[in-house]
Amino acid sequence: MKTxxxxxxxxxxxxxxxxxxxxxxxxxxxxxAAAVVPRPHRGWADQVRPRLAAAGLDRGWLADMIPPAGHLPDFLNPAPTTRSPGLADELAAIAATDPQQVRLDLDHLAAERDGVLSPRLRGLHRAPHTCLPRIVAEIETYWALAIAPYWARIRAVLEADLFHRGRQVAEQGTAQALDELHHTVRWAGGSLHLEERHCAVTRIETGAGLLLVPSVFAWPRVLTRSVASEPPQLAYPARGIGTLWERRTHARLDALTAVLGRSRALILAELDTPASTTELARRSGLSAAGVSQHLTALRAAGLTSTHRAGRSVLYARTGLADALLTAQT
Structure with a gap:
């Protein structure tokens, strides 16, 4: 469909x-949820799927509401009120969703499923305000297991995309920036033309303006959200996705070793992928007790963050650590 x-x-x-x-x-x-995970994200998927299965999230609210293709419930993507809202801000908006909007989204899902909704979603249809807090709680768990350990890396890509688009708007104008978002998006004649759409997006059913949201996981498609009286949203693949999960070259590892010591610099280098204390000990050849002590010091210095994943704790590099490791001399 074109729109x-x-x-x-x-x-x-x-x-x-x-x-x-x-x-x-x-x-x-x-x-x-896709039969085949998009190629850029397969390594990430291999890491997070066991965590989600252990937590039961592969058969929870999100699994019921988010299909591999087709309609996505609009209430799960409230319009960002700032340039970079926190997860808590968006979860608060979800918890406060108008019940009519929840039911409208579920009716769309039912129409694509031959009129059938799961018992869980039928309960949501009957009593949105009772169920929305449970959905918010599940999203918080999903975030902790699947996104938070990688957020510094993901957000760096998203922020770099925003910087590029902002500079493009300043130098070439909004129309040019819109025209170069994606091969299915084209600016012409005072309108944005969208191809390969699942559903139409028109001004009749939306508010003024347009919200453009870069996403690393939307690739390779552009996704839209249309809710009456709100600005339409367009989530497009962010630039730099191809290098998102690549192991990075640590240009300043030797310099950091001189400052932090060999063991702590080595641990930071190994945290290209979030890992537990046990996994870091295996990768680095250090004792688990030694790794734990070094991680405590690195966390105090703002170079690592912790993320609980079931019974274990994952450690990840912060944006500051990434900058120290990858900055060119």
Whole structure:
């Protein structure tokens, strides 16, 4: 399906870019639900799928609501109110969703499933305010297991995309930036033309402006959200996805070794992939007790973060640590 989103001068003036944690939640869960996980994310999927299965999230609320293809419930992607809202902000908006919007989304899902909803979703349809807190709690668990350990890396890609788009708007104008978002998106004649759409997006059913949201997990498609009186949203693949999960070259490892010591520098280098104390001990050849002591010091210095995954704790590098390791001399 092709669709056309018309723009007035006011719509262009209210067009903006934003990062959205919930778009990463929804699109990443969809990637995991696919018969074949998109190639860029297969290594990530291999790491997180066992955690999700152990927590029962492969058969929970998100599994019921987010299909591999087709309609995505709009209430899961509230419009970002700032350039970079926190997950807590978006979860608060989900918890406060108008019951009518929840039921409308579920009706769309039912229409694509021959009128059949799972018992869990039928309960959500009857009593949204009773069920929404449970959905929020499950999203928090999913975030902790699947996104939080990797968020510094993901967010760096998203922020780099926003920087690029902002500079493009400043140098070439909004129309040019819109025209180069994706091969299925084209600006022409004062309108945004979208191809390969699952559903139409028109000004009749949305508010003014446009929210453009880069996403690492939306690849290779562009996804849209249309809710009455709210600006339409367009989630597009962020630039740099191809290198997102690559093991990085640590240009300053020797210099950091001189400052931090060999063991702590080695642990930071090994945290290209989030890992537990036991896994880091295996990778580095250090004792588990020694790794634990070094991680405590690195965390105090703001170079690592901790993320609980079931009974274990995963450690990840922070953005500061990434910058120290990858900065060119």
């Amino acid at each position: 056309r989103l018309a723009f007035s001068v006011n719509d262009l003036a209210e067009t903006r870019f934003a990062v959205s944690p919930m778009w990463e939640v929804v699109t990443s869960f969809r990637a995991l």
